[in-house]
Structure formats: C-alpha cells, structure tokens
Amino acid sequence: MTAARPTILAETLTWSFRLLFALVAALAGMWLVRGIQRVPPENRAVVMRFGQVVRTAGPGLLLTWPSPIDSVVLLPSQGRQVQFAPEALESRSPLDERIAGAPGQGFIASDNARDNTWFFLTGDGAVVHLRTMLFYQIDDPVAYIIAGDHIEPMLRRALIAAAVQLCARRSLDGILVARPEAAGAPRLVAQRERFAAELVQAVNQRLSQASGQGSGIGIQVARIDVVPSIPGGAKESFDTVLTVEQQAERSLADARTTAEARRQIAEQGRQTLIDEARARAEESVRTAQARTALVLSLGRDPSLDRRTIVERTYRDRIKSLFDIAGKIETVPVTSQAHTFIFGASP
Template identity: 35%
Template sequence: MSQGSPEKDPALRGPLAGSVRLGFLMLYAMVFLLAVGWVTTNLRQVPPDSRAVVFRFGRVNRVQEAGLLLAWPTPIEQVRLLPASDRQIEYHVQAQQTGFQSDETDMQLEPNDDVIHLQGERDLNNSAYLMTGDGNVVSLNATLFFTIIDPTAYLLVEDHVRPALQRIFLATAVSLTASRKLDDFLVAQPDQTGSAAADAGNPNTLALAARRQALRSDLVAAMNARLNKLRLAGEDLGVGISRVDLVALLPPVAKTAFDAVLTAAQIADQEAAAARTDAAQMTQEADQQRDAVLAAASAAADERIRTAMSQTDPVDALEAQETAANRDTLLTHAYQDQIAIILQHAGEVTAVDMRGGKQLVLPGPMP
C-alpha cells in the first residue's frame, strides 16, 4: 500500500479527523430532521367547525372537510382554513354616519347667520335614512349572518366580500323599505294597538308582528336573489345570507315626537285601566245589592206562599171530603169552628134572628 493512503496517514486518524466526522454526522442529522419537518409541514388536523382549501402552486386543488389533512409541503401546496359550510359568519353593517345634522331628520341647534343649508348637501348628508312607503324615514342598523357556499369563489374575492355585501344590503333595503310602512319596522304608533296586555291576543298586533318577521325573511330572500344574479353573471362571491338582524332607528326629532305619543298613550292606558277598575267595582256592588234585593223578595214571596197555603189547607181538606150529601154538614161544622174562634176575641155579642119579625136598632160607632 502506498505511503499516502488514509489508513496510514496519521493526520486522518487523529482527534481532529474524529471531530470533523462527528460534525458532518450532526450536520447530516440536522438536515434530515429539517427535511422531515418540511415534509410534514402540511400534515395537520382540520377542526370540526372548519374546512381546508389546498392550493397547489397558487391554484385551488381541492377542499378538505374536517379530519386529517395530508398535503405536500410549502411551497408545493399551501393550506388555508375556512369556516365550515354550516358555520355562520357575522358582519355588522353600520349605517352611514356623516356627522351632519339637518332640520329634516336630525336634531339641529340654532345655526349662525353665515350657515346656509343647501338642499343638495342636505340630501347627501341624509343618505343614511331610507323613506318608507307611507312617507316616513327610518335608518336601518343591520347585522348580517352569512355562510361560505363556494370556498374557491370566496377566496378569489375575499377582500371584496364584505363591501359587496354592504352595497347589496343597502340596495335591497332601499327597494324593500319603499314598499313597506313604518309599522313594519318598529312600533311607531302605539295608540293604534292599545296596551301591552290587551295586545296579547289582538289580531292587529299579531299581524304587525308577523309582518315585521316577514320583513327580515324578505330581506334575506332579496339579498340571496341578488347574490344568485352575480353568480350567474360569473361574479360569484361564494357566500349566502342565512339571517339578518335589524334595528330600525327614527330621526331624533321624530323619535321625540313618537316618545311623547307613547307617553300619552301609556297615561291614557293607565287612566282607562283605573276607570275599568272603578267600573268593575261599581258593577260588583250593584250586583251584590241586586242579589240582596232578589233574595229578600224571594224570601218574602216564599213566606207569603207558605202562609196562603196554610190558610187554604182547611178549605182543601173540605173540598177533598165534600160530597153532595154531606156538603151542608161540612159547611156548618166549618162555620162553627171559625165563628167560635172569632167569638173568643169578642167582648160582647148581640145575636139577632134574621127570620124573626122584630126590628132591632144597634148603636153604631160614635162620631
């Protein structure tokens, strides 16, 4: 073997050579661990309320539902988690706030002499209010709940989804508000429905509540119809509206007037309730007096009937015993019994024979 072979070279068998070999082995191990970590980068668990969209070289390759996800490491494949199809996403649509106060809709302080309100500026700054079908104005503060129907379409326009939903809501609200009355949005005329206790079974109140509920359903249907038109036109947002929560607001001036009407209606309801209570109490007292009079009259009538029946009992007994043969005898006995009772109460009795020829003059009562 030659003199320069590695086996016989002392420099290659020393501590330095061992350190170099150990360093290379550690380097190989680190590279291997990094390779394993890189390969398993996209090995993950998709939560039950989410789903994963897998991109391969920047294009959507597949959609993975909840469960274990196996994907190539970055940058071959990238994974984006999105809410599941049944998970609702909340988006609050805030009414436009311009900070402008006009005498048509908002409370306004007394302006200075150099302040001039132009009609065009007034209409522009009052754009947050919508006109109803009965000529009133209302501002709608809404919270939208939407779900992701098509993840691919949603990811392509993700940054534009919420602004588009706000524009769709405003356009739908304008057309829908123009076809409804103010009572379809809120209780604006409490004097026409009465008290809350009386409204529980009032058909008109139930109909108004049904119309307010139908308003939200119609708003959801109209917004989904606009989203479907965009989908058919090739501009799919990949979302669908599931629910809309509305809070209708009146202008401050109108709200003050409606509050005054509500206060007056409540006072009237309280006075009417007090009047009904007094009337019910008076009715109860009258009924008690009527019952007492009827009971006394019934008792007196029963007593009279019993007295009359006791007085007619002997006559009824005679009629039951009377025949053609003994009629005179029975009448004579009855006369004798009754005349004996009468004579017992008399102090003096003068008997006159009606068949005699003598005339008798009896003294009458002293004048």
Template identity: 55%
Template sequence: MKQDELQSGLLGDVLTWSFRLLFALVALLMLAWGATGVSRVSPGNQAVVTRFGQIARVRGPGLLLTWPAPVEHVTLLPSGSRQVQFSPESLEQDRSQVRSEADSTTYGFDVSDDARQNTWFFMTGDGGLVHLKVMVFYQITDPAAWLIAADHIEPALRRAVIAAAVSTCASRDLDGILVARPERAGEASFVAKRESFRTDLVSLINSRLATNGGAGLGIRVARADVVASIPSGAKAAFDNVLSVSQQVERVVAQARTAAELRRQASVQSKENALDQARALAQETVNTAEAKSAFVRALGNQPGMSRQTVLNQLYRERAGSVLGLVDKVDVVPIHATSILYSVTSP
C-alpha cells in the first residue's frame, strides 16, 4: 500500500515537473517568437510592415516593434535619400551588343542585322546614329507603391529610359550629344546641348514615370550616367569626311588667296590707269590754259572792249601784211581818192 502511494507520488512529481518543464519550454518559445517582432532599422534604410499581406505602415531608421511572423512581415528598403543603381541593359536577354576584343581598336558598337538587337541605337535629329550606354540612379519616394509594383519597377524603368532617350536624341544633332566633328566641337550651341543632355534625359524619364498609366511606381530618377558612342565604322567615315573637309578648306583658301592677289593686281592696274588719265587730263588742261592765256589776259584788262580787241588784232596783223609790200604811199584821210602804189618785191 505504501509502495503504491510512493509510486503514485513519484508519478505525480514527474508529471508535475514535466508540465512545468513543458510550460517553461513553451514560454521560452513564446518569448523567442515574440522577440522576432523586435528589429532594428539601420540608417539609410526604411521598413515597410505588411500584416497578412496588406501594407500596415512605413517606418524609418530606429527600433521597430511588430507582430511576429506570420502576422506581420517587415521589408527593408533603401531610404529616400539613397540612390539605387540600375542598368537597363541588364534586362537584355542577348548581350551581343557588347564590344568584342577584336573590335577594341574601333570606336563604338556594332549594328546588328536583327533590329531587336539594336535597342540602344538611337536616331538623332540630323539623321545620325548614336549608341547610348545608360546607368540610372533612382530614389524610392513612396515605399508602399514601390513594394506593390516591385516586380515591374525595372521593366517599367527600362521602357521609360528608352522612350526618353528616343525623344532626347531626336531633338538634337549628333554633335549635340557627343563630339563627332572636331571642327564643330567648340560651337556654343552644341556645347550647351551636350551639357544639358543628361539633365533633359532625367527630366523626361521622371515625366514618363509620373504618367505611367496613372499608377505610380514610387521612384524618382536622381541622375543618369550616359556614355555615347557612334557605331563601328562610322569613325572612319567621319575621318574621311574630315579629310575631305580639310582638303576643301585648303582649296578654298588657295582660291581665296589667288582671288585676293588678282584683286590687288586689278586695283593696282586701276590706280595706274587713273593716274595716267589724271596726268593726261592735267596736261590737256594746262595746254588749253596756255592757249587761252592771251584771251583771258585781254579779258581781264579793265576797259577792254570789242573794238579795242579788233584794233589790237588789226595792228598785229597789219604789220605782217604790210611787210609783204615794197612801197606804201599814204594820203590824207579826207582825200576824195586814194592811190595805192604797190610794188611787188
């Protein structure tokens, strides 16, 4: 009897301690489970808390208390001040556009016969072709919207980058994107376009993200790094054009020099002809003045009349006429008749 009571007491003690141990283990498990709801959000991150799949709240850096899983789940995202790097080309299935070692001596990328492989080649406003290698840096402005559209963020961003690049390149000449022709590199209009190319590209990307079918993606592009190049083989063509341009400029310079020399010779010949004409005219004027000096002298004498001039001419001419005769008889002026006796010499 006593032995049965002893055994029953031992069994009771064992069960008691077993239950106590079980309760303690359950309590430890509960504490451990509850401790999973305590987390720390580090600086530079932000947390999105979802409760049974529904977004409950967004928290910044610091201590975060949540219901343990599976009640609530915490997703850590970069904070709005951090920039997330994304390369749109990383989504390409075929990376055949990457330049090979054999093509390392050329400038630019190869154009594929398959149009689908030419995604990152764009037409410029002047009909040129340029290849863009874009690296986008975006910020998460709306964590809840980002979490909802997480699987579609990068494809949508890639489409926005391509659409913005098409518009930006179409609004510029090739020299407004990169230095294709060195002779036009220093022109102020092209320099301004090259400097504003990345800014305009970022602005268009954000504009397209904001109008993404009315559904915000919760991101904003902060900046974009763009490496622009021309297709392989185009550099040789540009070099040929540059050489021809230099030859044309040289020929034009020679023609301008020859034209200037001819102009100077013509000016000199004209000046010589004018000098000769002036000298001949002056000589003619001097001769005329010399011939008319007597007449002008007579005209300048005071009291000179027509009869006086005639008498003067008569006296000058009469002497030469009378020098032809041998003898002259003079009679009074009032005689009724005048007898001239003229003997020839």
C-alpha cells in the first residue's frame, strides 16, 4: 500500500501537468488565431507594433502578432474618398441652425468675430458665406496615422486660408449670382465654374507645403462642394440696391432718349435753316446776275464803244418805261413845259 501511493500521486501530477499544458496550448492557439484578420476590399491595413508603424497591407488575409504586440488600423483604400465637413468643428448656436434651415434666409454674422469663420470678404468689398463639404483620399497611410487628431484641424485651416485668398481675388458676382444683369457675363460665369476647382488646388498646395516642411498628413483633397450664399439680412439690401440701380438706369435711358429726340429736332431745324439760307443766297445771286447780265454782256463785246453801250442801255431801259406807260405826250426841248407820262389804267 505504501509503494502504491507515490505512483498514484505521480500519475495525478503527470495528468495535471498535461491538462495544464493542453490548456495553455489551447489558450496560446486561441491567442495566435486572433492575429489572423481579413482586410475588406474597400480598406487597407496599417500594422503597428507597440505603437510603431511596421508595415501596411492591402485587402486579403493579414497575419500579425495578436494584441498587445501588434495592432491593426483599417483605413479606406486609396481610391476611396473620405468626407469631411469643416463646419462640424465649429460651435454653432441654435439661432444659426434655425436661420440656416429657413428657406430664403442666410447665415447671420455674430458679434463675436470667432464665430464668423466662414464669412469671407470679396474683392469688391462684399461679404459671402461659404458652406463647404470636403472629400479627400489617403495617399500616405503612415503619415495619416502619425498625424492622427491633427488632420481635421489642419484641413480646416488650409481650407479657410485658401478661401480667404480666392475670395479676395473675385467680386461677389464671380462667386455667386448676386446681380441678375451680370449673371450671364462670360468672365463671371467662368470664375464661378472654376471657384471650387481652384479652391481644391489651393488647399492641396498648402498641404504640399506642409509635407515639404515635415508636417504632412498624408492626404490629397479630391473634391470640395461649395454652397455660397449672401449673409442673412443682406438680401433685402441687395434687392433695394438693384431696384435703385434699375430705376437709375431707366431714368438715364429716358434722359438719353429725350436728349436724342431733341438733338434730332435741332438737327432738322439747323438743316432747314441752312437750306433756306442757301436758297435765298442762290436767289439773290441769280437776281444779281440777271440785273448785271446786260452790262456784262456789253462789256465783253470789244467792238462796242462807250457811246454805243450807253445808247443801247438807254433803249433797253426806255422800253421798259414805254411798256408801263399808257400815254406819252412830247414837247419841244426849247420849251419850258414838262413832260407827263400817264400810266396804264389799273
């Protein structure tokens, strides 16, 4: 009996160690199995070991050391776009939400300058509000993971700086349709169409500059949706200005029409006076020519002497007197009597 007890104890201990080893092996196997993961087709994985990035992997089966040795962060694939609303970082009041949701109203500028982040000054001195939605792609997963919580604030600052620069280069009509009469201008239409694209380009340029300085965040902006609007309360002022401009243009057009009509009347009067003056002058010239025709004709004949010219002139003039005389009585020259010429009866 004494010899059998150690044998039973030894077998018990042996089986206990075997069960413990099997349990540890099973736990170790379960722990190792946790390192096997599947990366979906729309994602890619970044493997970090004790907080340091060691590698990246695409879609498929991923083998890593289980936690806490390795940790896996799933990121969108390079072809996918991540949506980011910069205004989500702003503290907005219920009044802004109510006004923004009301049709025909715009955002109201606050007395606190820090709350007016998305109001921008245009090149012609107007104010425009921009509501944006940004879409970006992850180009460098390692830089993206390292940047972490700094990504969205940096995107917001880059977007605001780019918007300030672009709005200062444009008039209000180059960002949105503020004046209907200028809506169809080709230059302004082209500016409005290029605004979002130039905003994307300006933001990417600032991100590239940050990457060159060693503070890149590993993303590339693909698209920015921009909804520009006039600040709340400004629409009525714009309508008033437009009404006054239209009235002024109408009055100016009426004045120009009246001035043109008067100019045409004056031109017609001037032309009439000129024509009448020319007619009178021509008539005077013809009368003078008729009166001097005889003398000129006689003067141009070299065969006539002065006595002959005087006699011919006398006969021409006396004939006209005889034509109007009804009766002529003559007396001798030596007589002291007078000669009476009676005109024809009326």
